[in-house]
Amino acid sequence: MRDRKPMIKQKITRLAGICGVLVPIVIFISIWLAIYGAPWFRWTNNALSELGVEGISAFFFNNGIILGGIFAFIFSLGLVKILSNKIGAYLLAVSSLALIGAGLFPITVFELHYVSSAAFFVLLTAALFIIGITMKHGQFERKMALAAIIFALFACTSLIFLNFLNGIAIPEAIVCFPAFFWCMIYGLKMITITNTRKQPIEA
Numbered sequence: 001m002r003d004r005k006p007m008i009k010q011k012i013t014r015l016a017g018i019c020g021v022l023v024p025i026v027i028f029i030s031i032w033l034a035i036y037g038a039p040w041f042r043w044t045n046n047a048l049s050e051l052g053v054e055g056i057s058a059f060f061f062n063n064g065i066i067l068g069g070i071f072a073f074i075f076s077l078g079l080v081k082i083l084s085n086k087i088g089a090y091l092l093a094v095s096s097l098a099l100i101g102a103g104l105f106p107i108t109v110f111e112l113h114y115v116s117s118a119a120f121f122v123l124l125t126a127a128l129f130i131i132g133i134t135m136k137h138g139q140f141e142r143k144m145a146l147a148a149i150i151f152a153l154f155a156c157t158s159l160i161f162l163n164f165l166n167g168i169a170i171p172e173a174i175v176c177f178p179a180f181f182w183c184m185i186y187g188l189k190m191i192t193i194t195n196t197r198k199q200p201i202e203a
């Protein structure tokens with residue numbers, strides 16, 4: 001029974017890593033398909049959520065961020081198993097649930113969509129910052145910690161663009177796209193470690 005526990009942990013870590021890799025792939029492809037199906041969309045004039053209102057663009061956008069949110073949630077559960085300070089991973093898990101909510105409740109359901117979207121962006125930024133300041137072990141972890149802090153600062157400064165643009169799509173992208181790439185890179189590391197039959201180093 002004792003021998004099975006490390007194997008189960010490896011499988012959970014590998015699954016979480018795969019989901020981390022899939023997060024940006026699924027979301028970027030779904031957003032690209034949604035934009036392709038919405039010739040009216042302009043990065044400087046619209047919000048990404050407007051892609052989820054109607055037509056084929058709504059199908060790709062809403063389902064894409066729901067699926068991406070599910071993958072992000074599973075990835076965050078893997079981080080909970082790995083990180084010594086788990087607060088950032090828990091915040092990432094809650095932000096993932098908020099992302100799912102933003103897909104379940106499109107912008108036409110304004111109140112629920114606004115709450116879900118705002119919670120996602122705020123919690124994602126907080127999660128990155130806390131993960132960044134608490135990851136200390138190993139060269140790779142230190143680099144990922146620095147990247148997380150930088151991405152969190154990017155997210156905070158993205159509000160500046162609101163003064164120059166009619167839409168919020170670009171600030172939204174500045175907040176979430178780097179974070180999704182962070183999930184992919186850390187997910188690849190989790191997969192690599194399990195492939196070599198080693199346990200992840202706690203950060």
